[in-house]
Every structure is written in structure tokens, then in C-alpha cells.
Amino acid sequence: MILLVTIDFPGDVDYLRRSLRKGFDTEIDVSLNGLDPKPFFNPDRGQYSSTSIIERLEQETPAKASKVLAVTGLDLYIPILTFVFGEARLNGRCAVVSSYRLDNRSYGLRPNPSLLQKRMLKESTHELGHTLGLIHCQDQECVMKSSTYVEEIDFKGSWFCRRCRDFCGTALSRLK
């Protein structure tokens, strides 16, 4: 089972839940506003520490959830980078994805809710892929292709390539 935790998430949780259930073929439980974001805020940067969110999720979420995915509308960072779309621990249990930099409005463009949903789904699948042990993939169409700007996310596919599927097959089946 995958636990979907929202933290100040303005998007369509139900779309995400349905899409992830279909893709990963497992139950998706939802915990709405399951975590208070205040402790993760860095006033110097005006951003939220994704690493601290993951650490808290690891401590506070029920062990019965094979994987935990937090989704948020907050701007996330790790110390060395200006921002991250999301973060996960390789072979870990928890991941977090932000819609903040996936939203066209961050780039002064007109909002596109449908595109934002697709981007959120791809990044959620990508970070969950890391928790399944997958590293970045060179296949241009694989969801595990590294993306550091949104156009790269739009270009890649929304699911794992055959090689990545083969690699994490056992871990995937354990989610069911």
C-alpha cells in the first residue's frame, strides 16, 4: 500500500490517487494535510526543506505503508540546490514532490491545470521509482529520466521503461 500525504497541496489529490493506483496496481491511502509544514520552513531562503519533510515522514507515518509519498504546493529545496521538484531516498520508504515549480505560473505563464496534473503524476512516479531502487535512466521516454526543468518533464513518458520495470519488478510486486 502507498500512503499519499498532502501538505498544503492545492492540486487534485483524487486524480493523483487514481492514477497512481492504476500505475502501481496497489491501494493508495490518502492522509489529507497529514503534516504541519512550519517546522520545515527556512526563513533565509523562503523555502521548505524537502530532506526534513522526508525525515519526519519516516518517523511519523504508519509502518504498514510500503511507501509514503507527500505532495505539496510549497517550494522545496535541499541545501546545495536552488530548488528541487521533489526528493526521495534511494531504496527508502518516503518521498516528497512539490507542484510549486511544476506550475506554469512560476514561470510567468498562463496556468494549465491539466499539464500540471501530468507533471505531478510524472514526478510522483519518478520519486517513487527512486524508493524502489531506480536510478536516473538514459531512456528519453522513461519517467526515471532526470529532469531539472519542466520542459524535460513534459518530454519524457509517464511510466518506467522496460529496463527500469525489469530492474524494480520484485520491489513493484511487493507493493501490492
Added chain:
Amino acid sequence: MTDQVSMLIVDDEPSVRDSLLQWFLQEGFRVDTAADATEALEKMGACNFDIALLDIKMPGMDGIELQGRLKQIDSQLAVIIMTAYASVDTAIQALKQGAYDYITKPVDPDDLNRLIRNAALQRRLLRENLSLKEKIRSLIPTDQIIGKSPRMLKVIETIQTVAPTDVTVMIEGASGTGKEFVARTIHLNSKRKYFPLITINCGALTDELAESELFGHEQGAFSGALFRRKGKLELAHRGALFLDEIGSIGPRAQMDLLRVLETRRFTRLGGNEQVETDFRIISTTSKNLEEAVKEGRFSEDLYYRLNVFTIRLPSLKERVSDIPLLVDYFVGKFAAAMNKPFTGVEAGAMELLKQKATWPGNVRELQNAVERAVVVGKPPLLTASDFAGLLASEGALTQEGVLPLAEMERRHIQLALDSSGGNVSLAAQMLKVDKDTVYDKIRQYGLVY
């Protein structure tokens, strides 16, 4: 050697170390971290890394000093310095000391990924470059010139002397004596060996083709010049230009070549840009160029520019004592290529080959004869009948026509010296003259023994 990129992250701030560790683990890198310089040096001593990300401000030894120490362990390590405070001075200092690049924290993820990708690529290219150089070194035929006759030992010694210098070399010798092979050996034993040896077959270089072939051309220089094309002089940059059979070159091409040899500068056809190029020249000739100069068929200036150092290759007849060595080498080579278990040549057949009166095709003729014999022969030994075609075509002294008596005498005494392995007493016995006569003739004809 694995293709996986390896990285050492050195930062006293655990959250930075950890976030970078996670970031690059997900890239599929092998990543290790160190909290300070001491730990970094320990880890670097224990295992190799391609890239080191170093924080500039750390307690104890700072990133700049650590960079120097790490480079002492691995001079090709790609070091990237990280700092929280952008400072031009520090950046310059880091780059001056050989850092690959410098980033200010926090960095844009795209910039960081691109930087690391490029650093990894540079490191891989360096590694490939070293391995290719190693491969070239192993391919250099240092002992492939076969011959122990006094004339050939002299040639080998000359090659060893002249190869490492940058001097222009002219190789003279009849067809099939191995001029091109000697030219390649000189190049592969020179400091230019990692750069190309560009061959110009002067026989095929018509005056019409010469300019475009030598200097290249710009796009649209003439109809059909669809793209810019580099000429052979440009391609030989930092390497060598091999002018094969320079005696066959036409008068216009001689002038073109002379012009560029004087300045090492030229312009491509249809262009204005001056191209400067640095190459060594090795040329060969089977013709008597001095005579061609006298007859006005070859430019005197060009002759003196090319003929700085001359290597004269003896004909096969002038190195008869090398025939068994050459035959054994060729038998081994062709037997392996044709997968036939030949071990050598019967003594009688070898004697016939040594006594053959003329070898107009020289070593190449001998090589072809052995190749044919290996095709038709039955292992383990080649017999005289396997060389039947070659020995039957023998027509003593007829192939070169009538020679001047002095030339005949010179060759005959050289043959005796070669056959005796340079032993003058033995050569005198073979010639049925006294030793002093042989010494006189050696002086008179400048013979080598």
C-alpha cells in the same frame, strides 16, 4: 575499469553532504563523503575518484589547500570548488590551482548536473586518451626492422638517432627496399607519434590536384566545393607529412610545396585566412634527385629543403646475409595468417634464395615469393620447388642491363662483405685477393661493413 562515475563530496555541513550524496546516488554514481580534509585524503588514498566536490570553507585545511593535496595523489582528478559566498578572488585562486570549476551554493540543479556531466566526460576522455596512447605505444614496432647485415645495422642506428629529432628526412632506396616502412618507424619513434602521419602520394598528385590537396579549400572556392575541406598540410598539424616518391611531383606542385615549407603558412583555396601549421617532413625517393636537379626537372631549392638528412636503404642484393632472417620472418607471418604450420625453409632452398643473382623488387619481391611459397607449399618446411617460379625467372645480370664496370665491382665487393658478415679477411678469401686490396676498395667506394 568501470564506466560508473565516482565522486567524493567533502563538506563539514552534514546536510550538504547528505543532500549531494542522495542527489548523485540517484544519478547512478559511486559516491562517498568526507567531513574534513583529513578524512578526504584518507578516502582518496584508499580508492580512486573521478570528481571531487570540495567546500571551500572547512575547519582546518580549506578546500583550496585540499585541492592541491588531492591533485598530488591524482593529478587528473576533476575538482569542483563549492562556496556559499561568491568571491572572484577565491574563484580565480581555485581555478589557477587547477580546479575544473567553481560553484556558488545554492546552485541551479540544471547547472550542477551539466557541470558534473562535463567533468565526468572530460575525465573519461582523459582516461581514454591515456589508454589509447598506451595502445599506440604497444603498437610501435621498435624491433620490426629486420636485418643484422652491417648496412642494415647502420640504417637502424641512423633511424634511432634521427627519429626523436624534428629534422627533415629523405629516404632513398630502390623500389621494395622498405622506404615507407622506415618513414613510419621514424614517425612512430618521434615525439610527434600521437599526431597523424599524413601521406601524400606524389605520383598521384597532378598539378591540377596539388593545390586543393595540399592547402584545402573554402566552401564555394570552385564549382563542387560544397564544404570547407582541410588540406593535407593542415591535417598534418603537430604530426608529420610523408611525401612518398617526391621525385614524381610536378613543377607547379613543387613550387606550391616550396612556398609553404619556407613559411609553414598558407591560405585555403578561395580563402583569405592564413593557416599556420607545424609538421615534420619525411620524404622518399627511388629516383636520383640530384640528377633531376641537374637536368632542371626538380627544383634545387626544394631538393635542399627536403634533403636535410638522408637515409640510404640498401637493395636486398646488398644485404644478402639478411635474407634468412627476412625469410624466417615472412614464413612466420604468412603461416600464421594462412593458418599453416610452417616452421621454416629447407637449407637448400634458402641457399638458392641467397644466391639468386638479382632482386629487382627487393624485400617486397622476397616477401611476395615467400607468400606464394606458403600458399603452394606443404608444411612443415618450404622447399626449392615452392620457389620454382621465382628461381626459374632468374636471368643473371640481364634485368638491370649492362652496368658500368666500377659499379659492378662495388656491388660485388659489397656482396662479399655482406656474405662474410663484415669480416674483411673472409671477404678477401672469397674474392681471391689480399686484404689490403679489399681495404683499398672499401675506401674507394665508401663501402659499409
